[in-house]
Structure formats: C-alpha cells, structure tokens
Amino acid sequence: MGNVDWIAVDWGTTHMRVWLMAKDGQMIEARSSDRGMGALAPEGFEIALLALISDVLGQAPMPVVICGMAGAKQGWAEAPYASVPCAPPDPRSGRRVETENARLQVTILSGVSQSNPADVMRGEETQIKGLIATQPTFDGVACLPGTHTKWAHLSAGEIVSFQTFMTGELFALLSQQSVLRHSMALTGWDDDAFAVAVDEAMSRPQAVAAKLFGLRAQALLGGLDDVSARARLSGLLIGIELAAARPYWLGQQVALIGAASSADAYDAALSAQGVPTLRHNPTDMTLAGLRAAYSELEQS
Amino acid sequence: MGNVDWIAVDWGTTHMRVWLMAKDGQMIEARSSDRGMGALAPEGFEIALLALISDVLGQAPMPVVICGMAGAKQGWAEAPYASVPCAPPDPRSGRRVETENARLQVTILSGVSQSNPADVMRGEETQIKGLIATQPTFDGVACLPGTHTKWAHLSAGEIVSFQTFMTGELFALLSQQSVLRHSMALTGWDDDAFAVAVDEAMSRPQAVAAKLFGLRAQALLGGLDDVSARARLSGLLIGIELAAARPYWLGQQVALIGAASSADAYDAALSAQGVPTLRHNPTDMTLAGLRAAYSELEQS
Secondary structure: OOOOOEEEEEEOOOOEEEEEEOOOOOEEEEEEEOOOHHHOOOOHHHHHHHHHHHHHOOOOOEEEEEEEHHHOOOOOOOOOEEEOOEOOOOHHHOEEEOOOOOOEEEEEOOEEEEEOOEEEEOOHHHHHHHHHHHOOOOOEEEEEOOOOEEEEEEEOOEEEEEEEEOHHHHHHHHHHOOHHHHHOOOOOOOHHHHHHHHHHHHHOOOHHHHHHHHHHHHHHOOOOOHHHHHHHHHHHHHHHHHHHOHHHHOOOOEEEEOOHHHHHHHHHHHHHOOOOEEEEOHHHHHHHHHHHHHHHHHHO | OOOOOEEEEEEOOOOEEEEEEOOOOOEEEEEEEOOOHHHOOOOHHHHHHHHHHHHHOOOOOEEEEEEEHHHOOOOOOOOOEEEOOEOOOOHHHOEEEOOOOOOEEEEEOOEEEEEOOEEEEOOHHHHHHHHHHHOOOOOEEEEEOOOOEEEEEEEOOEEEEEEEEOHHHHHHHHHHOOHHHHHOOOOOOOHHHHHHHHHHHHHOOOHHHHHHHHHHHHHHOOOOOHHHHHHHHHHHHHHHHHHHOHHHHOOOOEEEEOOHHHHHHHHHHHHHOOOOEEEEOHHHHHHHHHHHHHHHHHHO
C-alpha cells in the first residue's frame, strides 16, 4: 500500500465510506461499513472510524476530512451551515472534533442552508464543491438524485439557491411499505410506462394524488403488471418533482450527479423535456470535493 | 342479553368488528378483535369469527353478514365486484361461504369497481348503502376519509363514479416513518397551519413535492414547531387531494362519513371552500348498510 497522507470520509445516515488518500490526491484504497450516522451515538463515531483506519495510522496526526450527516445535530459533532448564496463552504468553517486518539485530526465540513424557502444540505455541498473544482467554468444547474434529491442553481462558483425533494424516500415508502407493495416488482423497468407517467404528472400535478391508488386498482383489475407499476410510480413522483422544479431546469443545462439507476430516470425525464444533461459519477464528485477541502486545509 | 337473530361484521385489514343484532334491527352488543384480514390465512377466518360469537350461537344456522376486506383475494373468500354505475350491491350477489361449523350461514358482501379510471372499494359501498338507506333522497357526493379516502358521486340511489386517494396512508408513512418523523408531534393540531397548507397545495399542487422536505428544514432552522408541522403535513396532503377531487365537490353538498379526527380536517378544508357538509357517524352508516343487506337477504 502506498503512503497514506490523509483520509477522506463520506458519512451518511446509513453508511460510511472511507478513502485512504496519498499526498498527491491519488486514492489508494476504498473501505466502507454500515455504521452510518443513524446507527451511532456520538461516542460511537470515533470507534467506527478507527475500525476502518487504525491499521494505517502512524505516529503523526492523520488528517481526516468528513462530509455528510456526521455533522448533523444527532451526529458526531454539529458542524455549522453556510447560508446561500455562498461557495461550497471553506473547510476552515467546519467543525474540528477532539478525539480520544491523539493520532486523529478530524474536520467535519459545514453544510449549507437556505432561509426562504427553508432548506438544508449535508454532503451534497461537497459533491458540488467537486463539480466546481473539476469544472470551474460550469454555470447552470446541478441535480443530485437520491433519497432526498437536491436541485441547485450554480453561478460563478457559488450555490445561488437550492431545493430538496423527498422523491427517493417517497418511492421507497410507497413501493415497499404501502398497499402498493402488493402490486409492485422489486426490480425491473418499463421505459414507456415511466415516460407516460412523468408526462401525466407534469401536466396535471394534482393527478398524482389520484393516480397512486390507481396503480393498486389497475393491478387488481388485471390491467397493470408489477414491473410497469414500479416504473409508473417512479414516473408519477419524478414528474411532480419536475413540475415543481421547473424554475431550476427550464432553459438550463443540468449536471446530473447520482447513482446510475436514479440518474438514468432523471436523465430520461429531462431529455424528454429537451433539457441537455451532463452525467457525473457521484463518488468521483464526492472525492473531488473532499480533495479540494483537504488542499484548502493544508494551505492554511 | 336479548335474542340474537343475526350477526353484522365489518372485517377490515387490521381489525374486525362484530355486532350482535336483534330481528328488529336493534344492536344488542358490539365486539371487536385485532384479527383483521391482514393477520389471517383463509382457514383462520372462521376461527377468528367463532372466537367472538360462539357463545351466542343456537341450534339454527345464524346469518352472518360481512362487509370489507374479508372478501378480498387474500381474504376469507373472494367476493365479486359490482361495476359502477350501480346501486350498492345486492347481498345476493355476494359470496356465500361454506363453513366447518354448520351453525354459521356466512355471506360476504360484494365490493364495487370502476374500470376507467381503475378503482375498487370493499367496505365503503356498505357505508354508502347505509347512507342511501337512511336518506333515500340524498343526491350529491359522499366523502369517506380514512387510510384510503373515497369520494363517490351518488345519484338516484346509485354510485355513479368514485375515486380513491391514499392520503391517510401517506400521512401515516410520512409522519411516522420518513425523515419528517423527527420534526413531527404524534398528536396535537394547529388550525391555522392546516388551513394555510391546504390553500398552498390547492393553488399550486406541484408545490407539495417541494414543501414536504421543507417541513424538516424549517424545523431544523428553528422556524416550525412539531405540532404545526403535523397539521401542515396533513394540510398539504389533503390540499392536493382536494385539488384533484375538485370535480367531485365543486358545487355539491358533501356527506362526510369518517372518524372524528380525519372528518374534522376534511370538514374544515371543504368549509373553507364554501362547500356545505353533512357529518355522519361511520359506524352508524356501516350498521345501517349491513342492516339493509340483511333485510334484503331475508326477503329472498
């Protein structure tokens, strides 16, 4: 293994991901565990981190740069929010965390907040930092599909405004825990059913409320297979999101930063509206953002 | 105890309710258990029923008239659907169920279906039967708030069309299982927060998609207490339902058949739109419908 100079961490609600990094920014090794913020009390974070990295610690303090929900109120230690409009926060505004183990030098990066309409992000600002670091001239809109999809207006290196949609969480709850689960495949896709549903929801957003139970009724009455039902549910939810997010994407180019399956769905829906999209790997963007934060810390 | 001549049963997904009835339609005693359809395999239904009524069985077969999810595909025995437009189904179209115990004479009432838009009901048609039995001249709209709220156009004793909304289930999932649960009281109400949210959702239905996570963000940023958040979530969901159900209630009188808390919310939202409402006790309507069904069976 090469010389580990610092550690990059993306600490989410359900998982933590750790990358061992060389001085020059090369990633040496990726590690992960399921000890997300939601599963840990404050005193558990240092232990969970050491479980993944203690073998690479030397005598000198090891810089550890963390983004994500570890900085939430219920996390390891609360990191502040920077308010829009602002650049993705400087790491020196983040939270330095005192550790039991003197060989750790932990910084949790700040999140970003917006007062009106009220909104918050923790983690996505680092992916946006990565986007700006790798494409300094990008002006436009970033869409980060996920459990809580974020849309952000970016201009001149700053986040101008942003908006969060619970689309991913709604899809999971409705497809796995509601009465619709009886009519819904766990995997599989139907492009046409998705496209039609997006269109219906965008043109009459209130119809989504009426059409959800319709998925169950259509299945009971024999008119809808479980794979089409799954794609149709996704289409209804992404469609009402796109109707609400129209001020973000209309006439813009959209940088899509998300896992393949959900980014594919947004890509298809946006392309049908004639919106040009650029795809970015979300792990690459997280790492680029953490790298940028580390080098800012080093310069200070 | 008076002489029990027949048994009325409302067998839902999570509970069963049984009423011991006299020949003249008087209710002698109410009993209930948590052995709903969802907790039973087909062979469990007779046992669950006998557990509540075996002490009142005599030598002669006891008529048992059942409405609700016991007639679903996953229930005791599948009862058919009548298709709209139709009167609430005649009990003779229902499903006679053979029982091990010869002293039971079980009829499960039919549900009602609609082909376009696809929709189904099991149980609510019996409450509508009760409404029509007690108010034969009623012409207008019935709204049955609940886990799956139903709206039905009634005319000349028939269900002309209907539409189901998952509003109650969505509220339960979002308030108890989503990220919003951290910002949400389990009880309590705020009339103003509810009314404002209904109004916002009705005037811009797509905004509901954007405003859900806003409840969490507002709470985190200190701008929303947990009781107002609960009322506001309910208002957003009922508001988008009312926007979609406008063809049902616009210019109509609405018969509201639902438990106090949810019917109160619909009542407030409809009254704010200038829609006259009439409240009916849901248990009274179920019993009136089962009574009407029993007397039709007796006449045959």
